[in-house]
Amino acid sequence: MIEGIGCMARRGFFLLCLLAICLLSAACGPGTVERKAEEYHVVTDVRGDVVKIPAKPKRIVSVTTGTDEVLLGLVETERMAAVNEAFADPKRSNVSALAQKIPARIVRNPSVETVAALKPDLVLVQEWIPIEKVAALRDLGIPVVTCKTPKCFDDVRATVRLIAAAVDEPERGERLVAMMDEELAALSARIDKAAPEKKGATVALVSIMPAYGGAGCMIDDVFSHAGARNAKALAGNRSGETMTKEQFIACNPDYIFLPSYDDPDSKEQRYGAEYMGDPSLQVMKAVREGHVCYPWAHYIYNISQNVVFGVQEAAYILYGNEFAQARNRHLSAVSEK
Numbered sequence: 001m002i003e004g005i006g007c008m009a010r011r012g013f014f015l016l017c018l019l020a021i022c023l024l025s026a027a028c029g030p031g032t033v034e035r036k037a038e039e040y041h042v043v044t045d046v047r048g049d050v051v052k053i054p055a056k057p058k059r060i061v062s063v064t065t066g067t068d069e070v071l072l073g074l075v076e077t078e079r080m081a082a083v084n085e086a087f088a089d090p091k092r093s094n095v096s097a098l099a100q101k102i103p104a105r106i107v108r109n110p111s112v113e114t115v116a117a118l119k120p121d122l123v124l125v126q127e128w129i130p131i132e133k134v135a136a137l138r139d140l141g142i143p144v145v146t147c148k149t150p151k152c153f154d155d156v157r158a159t160v161r162l163i164a165a166a167v168d169e170p171e172r173g174e175r176l177v178a179m180m181d182e183e184l185a186a187l188s189a190r191i192d193k194a195a196p197e198k199k200g201a202t203v204a205l206v207s208i209m210p211a212y213g214g215a216g217c218m219i220d221d222v223f224s225h226a227g228a229r230n231a232k233a234l235a236g237n238r239s240g241e242t243m244t245k246e247q248f249i250a251c252n253p254d255y256i257f258l259p260s261y262d263d264p265d266s267k268e269q270r271y272g273a274e275y276m277g278d279p280s281l282q283v284m285k286a287v288r289e290g291h292v293c294y295p296w297a298h299y300i301y302n303i304s305q306n307v308v309f310g311v312q313e314a315a316y317i318l319y320g321n322e323f324a325q326a327r328n329r330h331l332s333a334v335s336e337k
Contacts, residue, residue, distance in 0.1 A: 043165045045146040046127055053143045056168045057122040063109055067124040067147055069095065069304035070163050073176050073332040077101040079167070081118045084108055091262045094298055094306060094328050112136045122166060150303040151239070152221045156180070160305055172333035176305055179331045183308045184225065187315070191227050194319040201318060202231040204253035204286075205300070208271045210242040218303055218310075226314035228255070249284055255317065256286040259297035262327070268297055293317045296327060305331045 044050050059081040062068040068084045072095050082104035090096040106114060112133055115123060123137055123144045137144045145166045150156045157177050164173020203223055205213035213219055215233035223230045231253035237243045243251075258272035275281075276292060286292055299306070299313040309329050316323035 041165075041168055043145060043162065045162065045166075046148045047131075047146045049146065051143050051145050051166070053145070053166060053168070054121050057120075057143075057166075059118065059120045060122045060124065060167060061106070061115055061118050061120040062124040063106070063115065063129065064124075064126045065108060066149065066303040067126060067159075067163065069302070069306060069330075070160055070176075071124065071167070072098050073305055073330070074160075074164050074169050074172050074334065075167050076334055081120050082106045090327070091266075092298060094309070095330050097328065098330070112140075116140055116142065124163060124166065150307075151217055153184075153225075153307065156303065156305060156307055169333075175333040176331060179333065180305045180308055183331065184311065187308060187312055188225065190323070191225075191315055191319070194227070194315070198318055199227045201228050201254040202234060202251075203228045203255040203257055203314070203318075204231040204248065204251060205257045205259070206248075206272065206275055207259060208268050211240050214238040214241055214243070216240075218307065219300070222300070222307065222310045222314055225311040226318060228314060228318060245278060245280060249281065252285050254286060254289075255291045255293060256284070257293055257295050257300065257314075257317070259300045260294045261297050269294075298327075 039055055040052050041055055042050055042052050056079075058079050060071060060075065060079055061081050062071050062084070065084045065086060068087060071080065072083075077098055078101075080102050083099045083102040083106070085105040085107060087093040087095050087099040088105060093099065104118060106118075109129060115137060120142055123142055125134060125144060125146050126149045127146055128149060129146070134144045134146060145162070147159050147162055148155055150159055157180070160176050160180075161170075161173045164170050164176070205219050207213050213230075213232050214237035215230065217239035220230050220233055231251045232243055235243070235247060235251035237247065237251075256276070258268075258276065260266065260269045260272060263269065272294070276287070281287060295310075295313045295317055299310040302310045306329065308331070309325060312323050312325050316325065
């Protein structure tokens, strides 16, 4: 009897050991490693930094308007911890309805303290943000992904894909790029049918940012897709260089674009009026022929997927009312409730 009890005890001990080994194997096996790996994903940003990001980040902060607008096309608003305050103003924003759903507002390029207080699980910046600020956020354990500041449509596509990877939504990224290309193709087909005598016009952008508008900036692609030519670029002016008024008169464009908002008291509107008030500019062809025009600034300055509406804004001025459009157009791969 005692021997039988001993046998049973040894058998029970053996079974317990076997169970412990199975549990240990399961805990250390590939299934558990995969689950831990799925909690994070890794992207390489434009600075070449490898960034580890939580899967499907839920408190995303973008510190620049360009990345904010891309983000609004890739994730639901509840996944954004804040939005740029400029987007809440319908006079200056095409996405104000979406911005109203996000409770926190931040200024463009906020302080490290402001961003950290939002407790983000991902921060998106553009390359002009100082590396010291990026490092300070990373020192706090916050993943930061640096994106390129787009200077052409291909840059926009690359930025959409990078941000889509960062927010763990690569399929939405491809869908958004496809939406952008489809919109552009349809618009190009319409522009091709526009009055041929108006094609190839030279257009000069006069911006409140004096060094913007020459060769090598987004406006080159916008004008090209609209069937026009960048007068500043043709005159040898490059992005980052300020064109003098003497050079401006010499380039003598067919059209002058003064980006403005639906606000006569905006600083853009005041700048344009003051600039064109110079008597020396009245000899220019665009002035004489009444081709000093005021495209909506947000579309013309756009560097997100919505830059296609900047092309349509240019086409509206160059070819007429058939290209008129609303101020709230926005491409998104997200179905907001």
